[in-house]
Amino acid sequence: MLTLKLDDIPIEGLELEWKEEPEVLSGYMERLSDIDFRFETPLQSEAKIRKVGQSILIKGGVQTVLQLRCVRCLREFSYPLASRFELTLHPLMGMDLGEEAELTGKELEMDFFEGGEIHLSEIACEQVFLEIPIQPLCQEGCKGLCPTCGKDLNLSNCHCIKEEFETGFSALKKLKLH
Numbered sequence: 001m002l003t004l005k006l007d008d009i010p011i012e013g014l015e016l017e018w019k020e021e022p023e024v025l026s027g028y029m030e031r032l033s034d035i036d037f038r039f040e041t042p043l044q045s046e047a048k049i050r051k052v053g054q055s056i057l058i059k060g061g062v063q064t065v066l067q068l069r070c071v072r073c074l075r076e077f078s079y080p081l082a083s084r085f086e087l088t089l090h091p092l093m094g095m096d097l098g099e100e101a102e103l104t105g106k107e108l109e110m111d112f113f114e115g116g117e118i119h120l121s122e123i124a125c126e127q128v129f130l131e132i133p134i135q136p137l138c139q140e141g142c143k144g145l146c147p148t149c150g151k152d153l154n155l156s157n158c159h160c161i162k163e164e165f166e167t168g169f170s171a172l173k174k175l176k177l178h
């Protein structure tokens with residue numbers, strides 16, 4: 001995992017490019033979330049890092065291919081992902097966190113770094129996270145699994161749906177007759 005010491009950032013700033021293998025990342029990502037996904041390719045990251053007063057400005061990008069599980073048909077599918085980001089990290093020591101109640105909404109949304117270190121791998125992983133859909137779909141019109149027989153309706157139709165529909169329809173007719 002890539003960590004940068006504040007003292008290692010020169011006045012003119014720093015440009016970095018790094019790559020991390022899925023095996024290294026999966027352990028960390030599992031702790032962050034219980035979303036069902038894997039890295040299919042290494043995580044490729046880049047960042048321009050600059051000190052601005054007490055804060056650190058990071059402009060960067062992440063790129064990878066994930067394996068997600070479709071919420072409808074439960075199949076795994078490749079999800080290429082590329083995202084740009086811009087972050088300002090503030091030194092945690094500078095904030096008086098003893099009076100948490102006094103923190104304004106704006107301050108709570110701020111990103112911090114602690115102990116003069118910036119954890120670049122974690123920042124990159126968090127950016128990947130932000131890009132994962134809450135309800136991943138293998139394709140926009142995924143038909144999902146039949147709730148009755150469990151067949152993948154993207155591959156072939158089953159007879160359950162039609163029957164269910166007809167039953168529902170005749171139930172409706174009966175209601176109207178009363």
Ligand SMILES: [Zn+2]
Nearest residue numbers: 070073138142
């Ligand atoms: Zn699907």
Ligand SMILES: [Zn+2]
Nearest residue numbers: 146149158160
């Ligand atoms: Zn069915």
